[in-house]
């Protein structure tokens with residue numbers, strides 16, 4: 006039996022929620038022209054040379070097998086007018102891509118229109134750590150649109166505040 010963590014999970018969530026993040030939808034092809042995608046804020050930069058990024062996926066995710074076998078994924082960095090998309094892709098609904106305009110990215114990973122940025126990656130590694138699979142991606146193509154990004158903090162969506170420095 007693994008030792009129980011002395012950290013209270015509510016306190017952990019609250020503390021982690023004090024750290025503002027952007028909001029992304031990570032997508033991949035799922036075979037037969039289908040796609041998988043989910044809202045992700047565990048995305049972060051890892052290395053500039055070579056260009057590497059990371060994100061983590063809950064081991065219980067219905068998309069886990071597709072992400073592990075896809076070979077490529079795309080990080081769609083959401084703009085501040087895309088809250089509805091974030092809500093759609095953080096749900097369990099099977100029709101997340103219905104009526105959505107997407108473009109084919111590298112390796113067949115779909116790119117969503119209207120985002121702040123697209124970061125297209127080849128999967129470098131995927132390893133289980135705790136209750137998540139840690140994905141590391143080698144960046145193969147990037148594009149930024151200049152649209153202001155969506156922010157997530159304290160469990161709520163925000164826009165960028167005033168510049169302070």
Ligand SMILES: Cc1cc2nc3c(=O)[nH]c(=O)nc-3n(C[C@H](O)[C@H](O)[C@H](O)COP(=O)(O)O)c2cc1C
Pocket residue numbers: 028042043044045046047048060061062063065066067068069091094095096097157
């Ligand atoms: C702002 C936000 C960030 C999230 N970040 C992650 C994340 O980094 N990893 C993850 O596995 N789930 C994350 N989730 C939860 C998933 O989006 C959600 O569980 C989704 O239904 C999973 O899709 P699936 O059914 O395809 O696994 C996040 C949800 C929200 C609202």
